[in-house]
Amino acid sequence: MSIEELLIFAKGHCHSTHAKILLAELLDKNPLELLVNLSEKVSEEKCELYKKEVLALANNKPLQYVIGSVNFYGNKFLINENVLIPRFETEELVENTIKYINDYFKEPVDILDLGCGSGVIGLTLEKKVSTKSVDLVDISKKALEITKKNCDLLNSKANIIESDFFNNVSKKYDIIISNPPYIKTNEEIEDIVKNNEPHLALYAGVDGLDCYRRIIKEVKYYLKDKSIIAFEIGCTQAQDITNLANKELENIKVIVKKDLSGKDRMLFILKNIV
Ligand code: GLN
Numbered sequence: 001m002s003i004e005e006l007l008i009f010a011k012g013h014c015h016s017t018h019a020k021i022l023l024a025e026l027l028d029k030n031p032l033e034l035l036v037n038l039s040e041k042v043s044e045e046k047c048e049l050y051k052k053e054v055l056a057l058a059n060n061k062p063l064q065y066v067i068g069s070v071n072f073y074g075n076k077f078l079i080n081e082n083v084l085i086p087r088f089e090t091e092e093l094v095e096n097t098i099k100y101i102n103d104y105f106k107e108p109v110d111i112l113d114l115g116c117g118s119g120v121i122g123l124t125l126e127k128k129v130s131t132k133s134v135d136l137v138d139i140s141k142k143a144l145e146i147t148k149k150n151c152d153l154l155n156s157k158a159n160i161i162e163s164d165f166f167n168n169v170s171k172k173y174d175i176i177i178s179n180p181p182y183i184k185t186n187e188e189i190e191d192i193v194k195n196n197e198p199h200l201a202l203y204a205g206v207d208g209l210d211c212y213r214r215i216i217k218e219v220k221y222y223l224k225d226k227s228i229i230a231f232e233i234g235c236t237q238a239q240d241i242t243n244l245a246n247k248e249l250e251n252i253k254v255i256v257k258k259d260l261s262g263k264d265r266m267l268f269i270l271k272n273i274v
Contacts, residue, residue: 001041001042001047002038002039002040002041002042003023003027003034003037003038003039003040003042004038004039006042006047006050006051007019007020007023007034007038009051009054010022010023010050010054013054013055013057013058014054014057014058015057018057018063019054019057020034020035021063021067022050022053022054022057022063022066022067023050025067026046026049026050026053027042027046053066060192060195060196061196062085062192062197064079064085065079065080065081065085065196068080070085070086072086072090072091072120072124073091073094073095073120073124073128075123075124075127075154076153077118077119077120077123077150078118078146078149078150078153079118079146080146081196081197081198082140082142082143082145082146082198083117083118083143083146083147083198083201084117084118084197084201084202085197086117086118086120088259089232089259089265089266090120090121090179090232092259092260092265092266093121093177093179093230093231093232093265093266094120094121094124094125094128096230096257096268097125097175097177097228097230097268098125098128098129100230100268101125101129101174101175101228102129104226104228104270104273105174107130107132108130108131108132109130109131109132109174109175110131110133110135110171110172110173110174110175110224111125111126111131111133111134111135111173111174111175111176111177112135112137112169112173112175112176112177112222113134113135113136113137113178114137114165114166114176114177114178114180114215115137115139115165115178115179115180115181115201115211116136116137116138116143116144116147117138117143117146117147117179117201118143118146118147118150119136119147119150119151119156119158120150121178121179122134122135122136122177123136123150123151123154123156123158125175125177126154126157126158127154133158133159134156134157134158134159135158135159135161135169135171135173136158136159136160136161137161137162137165138162138163139162139163139164139165139200140198140200140201141162143198144160144162147160148160165211165214165218166215166218166219166221171222172222172223172224172227173222173223173224173227174226174227174228175227175228175229175230176215176219176223176228176229176230177229177230177231178211178215178229178230178231178232179231179232180204180211180212180215180231180232181200181201181202181203181204181208181210181211182208182211182212182232182233182234182237183202183203183204183208183234184203184204184205184206184207184208185203185205185206185208186206207240208234208237209237209240209244212231212233212237212240212241212244213244215229216241216244216245216248216249217248219248219249220249223271226271226272226273227271228268228269228270228271229245229269229271230266230267230268230269231266231267231268231269232265233256233264233266233267234265235263235264235265236264237264238256238264238267241254241267242254242256242267245269249271251271251272252269252270252271253269253273253274254267254268254269255267255268255269255270256268
């Protein structure tokens with residue numbers, strides 16, 4: 001079949017933009033190149049694969065899982081159903097954290113990414129700031145298989161640790177960063193998220209705060225004197241998490257930041273930093 005015939009096939013099943021992105025990925029072209037090469041023949045094997053992928057999209061599988069990778073902060077990361085699809089808000093968390101590291105740390109930093117999933121946060125920081133070590137922690141073996149692949153893809157020296165939060169962690173860090181699960185058990189979320197992304201990475205108890213509660217309770221043993229905790233948070237959770245932090249930690253200042261759409265989505269805890 002030709003590129004044009006494949007796009008016509010896809011049109012009956014999925015959104016035309018998705019159809020183009022998917023075919024462009026498969027043929028290693030950009031979507032515009034497809035349109036100027038409509039009569040180009042595509043191998044039998046690739047046609048079959050493309051049709052399968054289009055049907056997966058028609059079955060409401062997220063485009064990012066069908067493609068199997070995403071761009072995060074300028075790098076390509078592999079993903080599958082065992083890890084969350086990285087969000088723009090998480091790029092903003094990383095961006096703000098880079099600023100804090102550059103502002104407050106003159107020496108290379110030790111970083112812990114807690115609940116690393118695909119590894120987007122920790123691996124991006126490793127590329128963007130001067131690090132002494134980067135530890136990537138997740139409870140899910142299957143998620144860590146993807147983390148490992150992304151480490152290899154990015155030539156990373158990060159350590160991968162299978163651990164339920166701090167259980168197998170033993171050192172102290174300058175930066176502890178986490179985008180933990182924070183959805184409430186009964187919260188309504190989009191079907192495409194609920195039906196495809198790992199619930200282990202999404203849900204965190206009746207009020208969605210279970211993970212913050214655990215992390216904040218244990219974190220003091222893993223923080224250097226001068227350090228920063230960086231959290232992605234749900235847009236209604238800033239006050240509760242601030243209260244938790246003020247109850248459990250000393251000499252801290254909490255800073256809540258809004259994302260581009262004006263919602264409270266990041267919370268930074270600065271310890272012994274004025
Ligand atoms: N750190 C990963 C991300 O931000 C995974 C987060 C998670 O699984 N809750 O995409």
